[in-house]
Amino acid sequence: KIQPPYDFWGIFDAIEANVAAGAYASEYDFGWDVYESFQQAHDGHFNFVPDSVGKRTDSICxxxxxxxxxxxxxxxxxxxxxxxxxxxxxMATKHLAATYNKPNYEVVNNMTYCMIGDACLQEGVALEAVSLAGHWKLNNLALVYDNNQITCDGSVDITCNDDVNEKMKACGWNVIDVMDGTTNITGVVQALVAARASDKPTFINIRTIIGIGSASAGDAKAHGAAFGAEDVANIKRTFGMNPEEHFVVPDTVYDFFREAKSRGEDYEKEWSTLLDGYSKEYPELAEEFKLRVAGKMPKDWTKIIPEKGSFPTSPTPSRKSAGLVCNPLAQNLSNFMVGTADLTPSVNMTWKDKVDFQNPELKTACGINGNYSGRYIHWGIREHAMASISNGLAAFNKGTIFPITSTFFMFYIYAAPGIRMGALQGLQQIHIATHDSIGTGEDGPTHQPIALASLYRSMPNLLYIRPCDSEETAGAFIAAIKADTTPSIISLSRQNLPQYPEHSSREGVQKGAYVLMEQEDADVTLIGVGAEMFCAVETKKLLESDHGIKARVVSFPCQRLFEQQSKEYKQSVLKYRSNAPRVVIEAYAINGWERYADAGYSMATFGKSLPGKKAYEHFGFDAKAIAPKVKALVEEVKKEGVDSLRGDFRDLNGTMGYGFEH
Ligand SMILES: Cc1ncc(C[n+]2csc(CCOP(=O)(O)OP(=O)(O)O)c2C)c(N)n1
Ligand SMILES: [Mg+2]
Incomplete structure (x- = not known):
């Protein structure tokens, strides 16, 4: 069932190809220019196109x-x-069907077919996902395996001799073999049809020969190297085509696919009628459903975000603040699906009366169960799949589901390839990254992120937001929800953070940076970030009380949002033209801050296993250590002029070296 362009996906099958892009072109009204441009863009999969044709450098294929x-x-x-x-x-289909379908009204019921090669089955993320699909009994999913036993380096047995069928069965999958997949089209179709009736996800293991008909048939060369004109002619001869003709599609093929289009239109009409009936019988559900299908948030979502006055004023971990903001959103917004990679007790993302997304037949030893309508997801310890499956949730009729993932910030390094693909595709979601600093403490350097923020700050179309208190955490969620084609990471502390209700501002966060504490005729601007804001604020106080130096403090939770602001706004916050140097204080690698600051107080090594406060002290994140260094810088600048720092960014807390330092 296909019908492009989709008004709504839920009844149409998703065909997801991790193999060659050309597979799509045959299904839609693309025309040959697609193939031509594909030829230009790719290094050989569709190299039957003669060199003389296809000069496009950009492409819809x-x-x-x-x-x-x-x-x-x-x-x-x-x-x-x-x-x-x-x-x-x-998963999205299962969840939406469980939430919205009613007797006689199957408004969501599609299958997902995913075409894969040998390579996908060796990737860790695929195996994490396979395990979850089996666990959840996603019987609306079929993996169509092009088993040619060839990857780039040669035959698969160079690297992998797993019994794939047994592996899939062990993960709870239904396995169907098609032994002669290069000729037995009926066998392939029967397998696809059988997958629809399975009570488990289905793995269709189709034996094929790569490059069949060519001189490189069955050889790894067929994967990427161009066959050349002579061999292309051979292939055509083998399959009874005229080798002199190019870009010819037999009418029977065109007719077959034309029919698919009108069939799709009929399906769509049927569905619209069904939805009309559903809207009459279940008006409230239908209204919510339609809003979600349109990718819209309910109008009054901002009212669910707590007011500043409701937040605690005593020191509070920002992971707790995130719970205060996100739990009511998750409770009230049916599009939110919130999950964690086995850190429910640490990340504070559950809410009252939450229901888990689970196979309803599952009865666990611990008694934690659920059903497909559930919106809380236990991902298990599968961070990479959590992010990459969430991309699928977010992509399902884009905007219908708003995924929230969560784990310790450090472990978002396991999820990075998925997060990157989410950003690349403009798939809105929020990643809740707790335990984001050396202040995490005794878990030690393995759990203390140093370099990760630099990666995520530099990743295009991603908002990495590091709020310093509850009010800023509210701002972070507002910014993330408003960014409807952009995923966000909200970076949060395990440990208590002082609250700055008289200074911090949710509006300020949405601008990326803002003046937290202004000071006329300041000698220095201190840039504070997230969990280390206390260092900036305490250093300001100490500089004033003990060293006679006036400091202003800027809070800088998100570089990318700041870059969106006007030149005038940026100037008013950072005062680029003043003679006062700017010093950023953050217990992460300094990379990237050179753009906004003249000097940095940062981490040039991995962290250490110490109680959180002691870890900060050990690495000098302590106003008593920072203030004299800032003072020395201010004095130097007064003598030499601020221009003396140009091109000489200062690491006030030790420079980058290498070697083992514990
Ligand atoms: C994560 C990742 N690693 C490496 C590659 C490069 N790469 C592209 S195709 C391929 C092997 C494909 O093997 P298979 O899936 O069996 O496809 P076939 O050659 O049989 O068509 C590799 C390693 C990639 N695209 N993605
Ligand atoms: Mg292969």
Missing amino acids: PGHPEIEHEGIEVTTGPLGQGVANAVGLA
């Missing part, structure tokens, strides 16, 4: 499928991601 183009469900390319995306698409 690029080297790998890209979500921007009609009929493309998700962007794939990094092997294994697509399997996880497909699990997300199938």
